Amino acid sequence: MKRGVEKTEATERKRIRRQSSTPSLPLDLTSEIFLHLPAKYVVRFRCVSKLWSTITTQPYFKNTFEARSNLLLFFKDGDKLFVFSLSQQNPNPNESYLHYSSRPIDSYHMTYPKSCSFTCKTESVQGLICFRKAAKLTVWNPTMRTFLNLPTADKSWRVIAFFLGYDPVECKHKVMCMPSDEASDEASDEASDECRVLILGSAKQSWRKIKTNYKHRPFSGYRMGVHGQCINGVLYYQAILGSDRAIMSFNVRSEKLSVIALPLEGFWKMKLIRYGRKLACFGSNGNSMWVLEDAEKLEWSNHIFLHLSHYEQGLQNFKLVGITDDGELIYVQSTVFKSFPIIYIHPTRKTFRRVEYRGIAEEDIRQRNGFGERSLRGLQV
Known part of the structure; x- marks a missing residue:
């Protein structure tokens, strides 16, 4: 009789433990909460339980989390x-x-991998960035902090063109x-009819x-640091x-x-950018852009912007690095001293905003990390 009571009590304790371990929130709500947290907390919470680890490693969660439209500075x-994550x-x-002024949403630092060269990289594609050093490639996941x-x-x-x-x-x-010969933008023996x-x-x-x-042979065109879109x-x-x-155009699935x-003959000194959900060519003159409206019919539309010379003084020492989801052109400095400004210009709305991001190059950050008074160089966005 006593043995039967002990068995019943053990069964009840197991039942209570199972109930207490059952999440009090629906899984979709838990996932939604995680999607609004900074990356560093998501990484930490993976260690809390197998359930939380499963939620944050599911393809849907990773793809949604990594696609959030923040600006990554490193x-x-x-x-x-x-590494700093900035709101756009x-x-x-x-x-x-x-x-x-604004502050980073999230920031962290880690050991720099010797296999990387940040001077040659792709843009972030669904949360991942690819780097090249000679003919060797490294893929970085900034959210998960892995290489x-x-x-x-x-x-x-010897040298390759690479796309993510x-x-x-x-x-x-x-x-x-x-293969690609970066020494020249002219036809060369590096043209190939195969890729990997x-x-x-x-x-x-x-x-x-x-x-x-x-x-054919890929080439960098306007040489603004972006390898494809x-x-x-x-x-x-x-x-x-x-x-x-x-x-x-390379269909990733097929x-x-x-x-x-090209939209115009001779229109080749340009930067390929994403304009909404379409491809756009931004010319070197700074006030003209062609948008690919229909890839099958090869239909381009031309957009003439407010001439950016109106902001010429504000854009000194800045370079165009991309465009926000809202259609604002993003300009950054490659060398930073005490503050880190980013300029956003919406050419069609004729709006201009300059954001000073605090917490990147100020005195306390410099003292904490031993930067001293020197300028911070090689910033990538």
Whole structure:
């Protein structure tokens, strides 16, 4: 009898433990709360329980969390890598001129990986960034604070052009690369009709050879530090085909290449940017942009902006690095002293805002990390 009572009590204790371990909030609500937290807390909370670890490592959660439209700023100092997440939200979009201060949403520093070279990188694609050092590639996940060194695509390639894409249907990142001679923007022997493709997260990290119908060579065009654009599952980059220049499109899912003619003959000194959910070519004159309205019909629309010379004094020593989801051009300085300003210009709305981001280069940050009075160089956005 006593043994039966003890067994019943043990069963009841197990039942109570199971009930107490059951989440008091629905899983979708718990996931939604995590999506609004800074990355450092999400990383910590993975250690709380298997359930929380499962929630924060699901593909849907990672893709949604990593796609949040914040601006990522990072720079190297010694053997440390400093990372800051900045909000792009405009506090008053109806004002034509704003000048205010803000602070990073999140920040951290970590050991700088020797396998990386931040001078040659892709833009962030669904939360990941790819770097190249010679012909070696490294993929960085700033949210999870992890680096992945990729195997060499082809040992005979001394220098490569590389692109990071994302397939929104199958939720897969892919890296595509091919040989490239960066010393010249003219046709060369480095033109190729094949590339290599690697699927990130696959069980076997290996490159596959993809044959194309176009012998071409990627080139950097306006040389503004961006290697292609991935928009709606399609990679776009500039290339030389024989004696012509064009834009190549690479469907990340089907892995098929196509050629898109430039909007204007001779219009090749440009920066490819994302404009909403479309590809756009921003000219070197600073006041004209062509938007690819229909990739199949090759229909471009021209947008003439307010001439940016109106802000010429405010833009001294600034460079264009991209565009916000709201259509604002983003200008940053490559060298920072006591403050870190970013200028946002919306050409069609004719709005201008200058944001001084505090907590990046001020005295307390310098003393804490040993920066001294020197300028901070090599900032990447």
